[in-house]
Amino acid sequence: MSLKFSRIDDSEPLSLDKVRFQPGVNKFFLSSTQEPGDEFYCDFCFEKNPSYSHLKDSQFDVYLFHNSAFAANDIYRISDSKSRRETNRGRLGFLIPIQSLINAEHDYGDKEHFSPYAYHAIRILLTDKNTLPYKILDVPTSLFVDLEAIYGENTHVLILHKPYIKIWEKGHAIKFKIEYFLPCLWSYGYMSIEQSNFNVLYKDKEHGNGVEKPNDGVIELTSIAPDLRADPFILNLFTSFLYSQKHELIRFHLLYQVIELLIEKVFQSELESIIQDFGNNINNFYDIREKLTKVANEKSRITKLFNKYCIGQNALLEALKVSCNELLKEVNTEYEQSSPPLAVYKTRSLVFHSFRSLPAEYDGKLKVINDDFEALIIATINSFKYPEISI
């Protein structure tokens, strides 16, 4: 594994498989064992702290994310309160704009704890140890290795310290997988960079949609709910669909698909419960029939979803109700709804079945709905839980 550079006069790329750090000049030097001679370099802008010299690249995991709406000072501590110990104070790692690895003029520039993360992040990027996607550039005549040009100016590096991840795994009793956290990171504007989407994201200079930045410089890592982790649609939503589909109508459709997915699970769970009830008391037939009718009703299932399976989302539900009613009132004042589940359902019916009645300039209002809807969906998939069965 090594960074490769293309050559005009040779089909075989130049592979820089040797990387060493020279403390006196604070630079990384890269060269090729096959073709020794030229030494390429990359600056290290921070003070290398000798008390961390025992750390190795193999003790870190690095993932790449894209976000074009940021300041170089937007460096976040990745945290998990369940993993809080004396050693790490809950910190698992950092999320760092690549701009902030090649420039120290930010709040973490002189921070002792940040320097080893920056050092190992740069080493991992220069050695291509994690085979992350990058752009193969021409051999630089200036001998300067430009990380920003190689990995993309809007790329952010998520670097996690493996020993702290082990603490996380113990606390949560599951294996850590970055896929579980993609919706959480998406909610802050970060999209996972894969081989499949690297080229598109590399060229993306568009500013983001104004998502709220994390508070106090910390991102508390929240995972997808255990019962939803295996669902491919949810993962694709945050690695591909929501990014590639910019039209507000399609965005609403994609987000509502999550509601459809969840209320299907609600239906199955409630049905099982009803059947069990029936089994326990066969004389309760008319009651059971009424329950069955109710659980088959979509509006009723949405209400149940937020009352029983994803509780604690009142603020987000209220915000969504308000934005849905803004659009509904514009179509017909009598369409205004009193509860969030009804407001979402009514909006869905309008969009899917009465598109023709939407005002010509629906886009702006639908965008506001989608922004609120997205926030709710992320909170929902992170908190979904089957209710405890009372015996």
Place this chain on the structure above:
Amino acid sequence: MEINIRSRIIDEKIDALNVLAEIKVGDYLQIAKYIIDDNEMQRKKVKSSKTVYSLLRNDLKDGCTIPPIFLAVRKEAIDGEEQEFLSKVTDDEIKQSIRDKQLIILDGLQRTHQMLALEDELKKSGENEALEKFYGRTLRLEIYVGINKIGILYRMLTLNTGQTPMSIRHQIEILYQDYVTDTKIPGVSLLREVDGARGIGIGNYKFSDIVDGFQSYLEKNELSIDRATLLDDIKSLEKLAKKGQDVELFQQFLKVFHKFMEKINQVSNDWDFTKTDYSAEYTHPFGRNVANFFLRPQVVTAFGAAIGVLEENDVITDLDELSDELDNLNLGGEPAEVYQEFLKNLEFIRSTSKKIGNSQRRYFYHFFKALLNVHGENKLDVYKAIKKARQMYNVEFL
């Protein structure tokens, strides 16, 4: 050492003497080794391609003709009045300056390295006959004898005879390296990286930062310099080359920058960040004293770019005149208040910008443009220029 001068032509465009000489490869390699060893910038090898350059080494072994190597006579090698020297210098004097190794390699560094590598290869493999044959081959040298360095730079770019183009920054470094020994400006010296950062202050500037500033002046661009970029606008360099026939532009640039540094230091009345009552508000102040503030690379490049643009638009006609105008530089307020405004703006940039370094350069570019525009309303008033720069920055970035 046998050197044959074959032809002498005066390059009237750049006012330099171009001498075509022939030398044996063996003699050249002795000189080349010395030149490269003597000059850390010449030691840098440009990219090597295993295919092309191994082919070249094989061709050299087989006796191929190599295009002339371009050299320039170092400044201290020229005695007396330069114009007179150029017309009267004899072949023997030119040969002597070659023998005395008073040269820098302008173009042909790659080829020189390959010849040295071949020499090494033949020595190690014990191929003495092939080595003697190689040493005995004739090599042509084109030597520029003249003091107009901008003109030489211009000529190198227009001819572009190198197989691997040298970056303009590298060329500037080579051409002006003799300023490290002697700037010929009283109270000004240039320090190399190896001399350490401690000595840097008013009158003691980092050579690499001044080179960056000068390049920004030539390119009229303050942004982080891509060291591989060649100068795009040859025409503007041509204009400067004409000017450079009468004055040494690098020296003029350094003089006016030093004048600015002296004046800003004088009017700032020993401003020291640590002694202000707002020092607790800034965890990462841009600078802690005047030298620390204005000697950052972002500021020097912005200075260069601003005066380059002002000169191009004929707002400044002469850098020496600008030096004189700087006598009227004034802070426009109490130092504590003025620098607080500076720090506030720079802190805003630091916390909101995507590319902090570039944004800082851009801010300072606007600052210097406002400050040094001798016909403008903010002329030579530091406080007004600070505010104007923020206005312009907001327009561009927000």
